[in-house]
Amino acid sequence: MTQVVVGQILNGIILGSLYGIIALGVTMTFGITGIVNFALGQFMMIGAYATWYFTDLVMLPFPVSVVFAVAIAAVAGLVADQALFRFTRNNLVNGLLVSIGLISVMESAALLLFTTTPKNMDVVIAGSWSLGAITLPRMKVVAFLLLVAVIGLTWLGLSRAWLGRATRAYAQNPEAAMLMGVPTKALQTGVVVYSCALAGFGGALYASLFSLEPSLGALFILKGVEGAILAGVGNLLGALAGGAILGVTESVGSLYLPTSFRDAYGLVFLVAILLFRPAGLFGGRK
Amino acid sequence: MKHCLRACFAGALLTAAVVDVASAQTGTVKLGQIEAQTGPNAIYGYMSSQGVPIAVDEINKAGGFKVGDTTYKLDLIALDTRGDPKEATIQIKKLLEQDKAKFVFGPFLSNVFVTIFPYAKQFNGKFLMLGGGTRIHEFVGQPGNEFVIRSWNWDAGPRGFGERMVDYLIKTAHPKKVAMLFQNDSGGKILGDIYEPIFKARGIETMTEYFEPGTKDFSPVLAKIGEFRPDYLFPGYSDAALYDIVRQSIEGNYSKKFFLVRGSTGPGLKNKDGIEDYIVYVPKDFEEAEKSDPKVKHFVDAYKAFYKRDFPYDQAPLCSSSCYDHVYMLVAAMQKAGSVDDVEKIRKTLLSMTYEGMWKISFDDHSEQVFNFDIVHLRKGGVKEVSHVEP
Numbered sequence A: 001m002t003q004v005v006v007g008q009i010l011n012g013i014i015l016g017s018l019y020g021i022i023a024l025g026v027t028m029t030f031g032i033t034g035i036v037n038f039a040l041g042q043f044m045m046i047g048a049y050a051t052w053y054f055t056d057l058v059m060l061p062f063p064v065s066v067v068f069a070v071a072i073a074a075v076a077g078l079v080a081d082q083a084l085f086r087f088t089r090n091n092l093v094n095g096l097l098v099s100i101g102l103i104s105v106m107e108s109a110a111l112l113l114f115t116t117t118p119k120n121m122d123v124v125i126a127g128s129w130s131l132g133a134i135t136l137p138r139m140k141v142v143a144f145l146l147l148v149a150v151i152g153l154t155w156l157g158l159s160r161a162w163l164g165r166a167t168r169a170y171a172q173n174p175e176a177a178m179l180m181g182v183p184t185k186a187l188q189t190g191v192v193v194y195s196c197a198l199a200g201f202g203g204a205l206y207a208s209l210f211s212l213e214p215s216l217g218a219l220f221i222l223k224g225v226e227g228a229i230l231a232g233v234g235n236l237l238g239a240l241a242g243g244a245i246l247g248v249t250e251s252v253g254s255l256y257l258p259t260s261f262r263d264a265y266g267l268v269f270l271v272a273i274l275l276f277r278p279a280g281l282f283g284g285r286k
Numbered sequence B: 001m002k003h004c005l006r007a008c009f010a011g012a013l014l015t016a017a018v019v020d021v022a023s024a025q026t027g028t029v030k031l032g033q034i035e036a037q038t039g040p041n042a043i044y045g046y047m048s049s050q051g052v053p054i055a056v057d058e059i060n061k062a063g064g065f066k067v068g069d070t071t072y073k074l075d076l077i078a079l080d081t082r083g084d085p086k087e088a089t090i091q092i093k094k095l096l097e098q099d100k101a102k103f104v105f106g107p108f109l110s111n112v113f114v115t116i117f118p119y120a121k122q123f124n125g126k127f128l129m130l131g132g133g134t135r136i137h138e139f140v141g142q143p144g145n146e147f148v149i150r151s152w153n154w155d156a157g158p159r160g161f162g163e164r165m166v167d168y169l170i171k172t173a174h175p176k177k178v179a180m181l182f183q184n185d186s187g188g189k190i191l192g193d194i195y196e197p198i199f200k201a202r203g204i205e206t207m208t209e210y211f212e213p214g215t216k217d218f219s220p221v222l223a224k225i226g227e228f229r230p231d232y233l234f235p236g237y238s239d240a241a242l243y244d245i246v247r248q249s250i251e252g253n254y255s256k257k258f259f260l261v262r263g264s265t266g267p268g269l270k271n272k273d274g275i276e277d278y279i280v281y282v283p284k285d286f287e288e289a290e291k292s293d294p295k296v297k298h299f300v301d302a303y304k305a306f307y308k309r310d311f312p313y314d315q316a317p318l319c320s321s322s323c324y325d326h327v328y329m330l331v332a333a334m335q336k337a338g339s340v341d342d343v344e345k346i347r348k349t350l351l352s353m354t355y356e357g358m359w360k361i362s363f364d365d366h367s368e369q370v371f372n373f374d375i376v377h378l379r380k381g382g383v384k385e386v387s388h389v390e391p
Helices: A002-033 A040-057 A062-083 A092-114 A138-160 A162-172 A174-179 A184-207 A216-231 A236-256 A259-276 B002-024 B043-061 B085-098 B110-121 B134-138 B161-173 B186-201 B219-228 B239-251 B266-270 B286-292 B294-307 B316-320 B324-337 B343-352
Strands: A128-131 A134-137 B026-035 B065-067 B070-080 B103-105 B128-131 B148-150 B177-183 B205-211 B232-235 B257-260 B277-282 B360-363 B369-371 B373-379 B383-389
Touching (some): A002 A040, A002 A134, A002 A162, A138 A184, A138 A236, B026 B043, B065 B324, B070 B324, B103 B324, B110 B134, B134 B186, B161 B277, B205 B219, B239 B266
Parallel strands (some): B026 B070, B103 B128
């Protein structure tokens, strides 16, 4: 049983990294634009379907499909920002309403294009690695490493590069950042587009692991928001940790408690943490 | 001039008479449909909502159907419940009160049926509802529920397809332990209630787990099941979950042998190199049937022409419930009953007849459908063996 638990801890961390990349998008978008973009799950869906389309139908190599998928999600994010989100900057309610409307439109479009029949991408990396009773599919491990790498690079970029420092400066004090010559409009658009591209990347890896259906984004945006809140909104590396903690809570909780309430375990844990640390696990004390 | 006037008058009279006769001889029969065309559980509803419009179109294009001296055309009002019982309640209200539909196809989802049932029951005797939902079984054939007809095979009992499936499993694989993994909802729970006694009666040990709707990562529950070391994994009940369960079960070495009574061959074929055994109840194996059955071939061609897209072979078997055949069967029942309005007479006719379309459809004493079906047995590499069953 110990090995089964260890296996599920590892599985939870891997799955949590998918939550983490959405959480990262949520936390960045909220910090810079003041919007909780609930439609990020749908950008993930775009990335997932695009990857499936290019890999299985156009027969492109998986890495090339991922690049196309990320580009498509980014372009869709740019269109959404210029057509909708730029009118809702720093208005939480309007931003929320627009993103909820966008969910409906994008999901319906996916239904129209792909129907409800689940799409299953051919296996990209077959087989598993086993150690005793612990078995981890190779693709899951590779996906985890890629997600960690992207989240790590994003953190590095934001903490080392000028653009990243400008972004953080704007998040901390918009007026001061503007006075220091930070191009705020371009920055806000850039962050929305980047977070959509991140979601698209998450979707691309999701497609290599799970079956696709138009409603796939709904679950992940909820987990992403939970992960961001658990970590403390604004904490970039914390987003990954928040996602991983949620993943582990769900996976291990399902072993000992009824599986049918799997999603509830993460939520209960989130509520328990917020009772003691209202700003999240890695947020500053407020 | 007199002749001319007389001729004009006669012509006018004749025209009026012809117009009068023509208007008296045509009519419309409204056909309502409430199915989940979209949403996570749309797999149960999608194919019905795809098949019914084809039959309606064919009948109308052929000039309609005659009952007595009147030629009727069908007017289909197909509404998308999205699998949401609240939405479905509004829709059934609209169909019965506003549209005055006397025939409603659907729902295929148990949770939708259970919610709309109390309202629909008020219209007992005024309309017929042909739905495939598993939980409809509890309500059909009871006094006061005459409006309900279940358009799907029941699992248990002497003619139950589930019993036949389990017998086939025992005959071919002799399992000692079976783990069941169903969705935590009305449809999933009832599967547990049906199959635990069926397996128990045959001396097979079972373990039942339920997963949350929308689950994608099944590793934890599969790990739990793996500890039970089942000979077969019996997962359900829609392909949306099955693709992931089958793949993850194989990748995690939890089980490579599967037994299904809800779902398609798709997940087995997709993982054909990983499975050892994949036994699935399929109302019809369309790939095989279209080669030998002209009615099936006609439907496949009609689908492609109507929707201008490929035929969904994996979903098509679900067209055995409240779908294409049932439109023709209902029309035949109306013709035989000599009425499009006398609901009770049409019901009795429908329940007493056997219709031979893509399926051979009849109803048992409880207003529940009985039809022939296939058992598809996939083995490693995708080798397929199809057994036809006449219940």
